[in-house]
Amino acid sequence: MADPLADARIQLALASRMLAHEGVLDAFGHVSLRHPKDPGRYLLSRARAPQLVEPGDIVEYDLDSDSVKKVDVQQFSERVIHGEIFKARPDVMAICHHHAPAIMPFAIAGVSIVPVFHLAAALGETVPFWDSRDDFGDTNLLVRTKEEGASHARGLGANAAVLLRRHGATVVGRDLHEVVSRSIYLCQNADYQMRAQLLGSVDPLTAGETKLAGAINSQPNVVSRTWEYWTVRLDEAGRTPPGVTGAKKPAAAKGSKRSSPAKSSPAKPKGRKK
Numbered sequence: 707m708a709d710p711l712a713d714a715r716i717q718l719a720l721a722s723r724m725l726a727h728e729g730v731l732d733a734f735g736h737v738s739l740r741h742p743k744d745p746g747r748y749l750l751s752r753a754r755a756p757q758l759v760e761p762g763d764i765v766e767y768d769l770d771s772d773s774v775k776k777v778d779v780q781q782f783s784e785r786v787i788h789g790e791i792f793k794a795r796p797d798v799m800a801i802c803h804h805h806a807p808a809i810m811p812f813a814i815a816g817v818s819i820v821p822v823f824h825l826a827a828a829l830g831e832t833v834p835f836w837d838s839r840d841d842f843g844d845t846n847l848l849v850r851t852k853e854e855g856a857s858h859a860r861g862l863g864a865n866a867a868v869l870l871r872r873h874g875a876t877v878v879g880r881d882l883h884e885v886v887s888r889s890i891y892l893c894q895n896a897d898y899q900m901r902a903q904l905l906g907s908v909d910p911l912t913a914g915e916t917k918l919a920g921a922i923n924s925q926p927n928v929v930s931r932t933w934e935y936w937t938v939r940l941d942e943a944g945r946t947p948p949g950v951t952g953a954k955k956p957a958a959a960k961g962s963k964r965s966s967p968a969k970s971s972p973a974k975p976k977g978r979k980k
Contacts, residue, residue, distance in 0.1 A: 710742040715761040718749055719947045721882045724936045725802060726757035727945055730889050735804035735874070738788040739882055741766065748792050752779040760947045769793045770852070784848055786855030787876060794859040798878040800885035805874035808893040811900065813869045819896050820910040826895035827911060827919035828888055829866045836861025837871040847873050867892055883929040886936065 718739045725731045733755045741747035748767050751759045765781065766774040771789035773781065788801050812819050819833045838845050841857045849858050849870075858876070862868040866888055867877040877892060879885030902908045911919065922928065940946055 712761070714739055714742045714749060715764040716947070716950055717882055718751070718764055719759045719761045720937060720940070720950065721800075721802075721886050722751060722756040722759040723945055723947060724886055724940050725804070725889060726755070727940050727943060728890050728936060729808075730802070730804050730806045730893055731756040732805070735802070736782050736784070736788075737802040737882075737885065738785075738792075738800065740792055740799045745792075745796070747774060748788055750782065750785055750788055752777070753782045754780075757945065761950070771855070783850045786852055787849050787858060790852065790855035790859040791862060791876070791878060794856070795862075795864075795878065797880065800879045800882045801876065802878075802885050802889045803874065803876045804889065806889075806893045806896075808896040808900075809869065809875050812896055813874060814872055816871065819869065819892070819899060820908070821916050821919075822895055822899045822902060822908060822910050824911070824915075824919040825923055826891045827916045828884070828923040829892055829895070830920065831913055831916050832865055833867045833869055833875075833892070834861060834863065834865055835869050835871055838873075839871070880924075881929075883926075883933045884924065887923075887929045887932045890932075890936070 718737065721737050721739075722731070725735075725737060731737070735756055736750060737756070738748050738750040741749060746769055748769070749764050750767060751763045752765055754763055765777055765779070767785065767789060768774060769789045769792055771785045784803065787803050791798055791801055809819065811817075816835065818835075821827050821829055821831070836858055838847065838849070838854065838857075842854060845854075849855055858868070858870070862876060862878065866879070867875060869875050875892065877885055877889045879888055899908055
């Protein structure tokens with residue numbers, strides 16, 4: 707019988723590495739998952755570069771962000787970001803906090819990110835800002851206390867993402883597939899919005915377009931397709947966690963035929979003619 711907790715650890719390690727491979731996370735940032743059996747707990751890696759996270763690095767926390775068991779490892783100082791959102795949002799099952807280069811100009815300039823293409827519609831019409839200065843004055847910009855974490859969760863509100871002024875972004879989802887998809891497409895949207903602005907104008911999606919496209923993009927078959935795609939990219943780059951064979955492929959719908967994506971063999975270099 708499959709162990710849901712063991713599988714959750716594997717999927718969380720995959721998500722961490724996947725987000726690093728796609729340029730959302732670098733040496734910093736983190737992704738969490740609500741405990742599959744106990745909604746009053748969540749899973750988060752020990753403090754480690756996301757690209758290196760393995761299933762054995764995953765620590766179990768309560769919603770006060772205290773480890774359930776005593777651990778002798780370095781822990782993320784910003785884990786309260788996750789605990790306080792999980793407290794405030796029972797609908798949230800996964801969270802990613804990052805400082806991706808694509809979104810940082812918006813976080814620094816205080817310019818809103820708006821959906822400009824259909825795959826970003828799952829973010830909703832609004833990506834609000836949260837500014838730590840409003841409640842706490844000058845800080846080191848890390849969200850480390852429960853009070854700071856709770857303020858940040860209020861800044862997120864009922865939205866899918868929030869920008870932290872001069873700091874980064876936090877994205878939430880109903881599962882790991884959705885939070886990975888939203889995180890990557892938030893960055894792509896920011897890049898496209900910036901490029902469109904350089905051309906002279908930005909024509910964002912209307913409220914109706916955002917609602918209709920967002921409903922499609924949030925469907926399980928869509929986020930499962932993106933999860934499969936990004937996992938194969940991770941596999942082909944040789945960055946899947948040790949001992950993990952890769953993400954589970956979503957089952958094909960009845961009456962349809964689908965083959966597993968083939969891995970291409972690297973081309974052998976041709977000798978130079980003299």
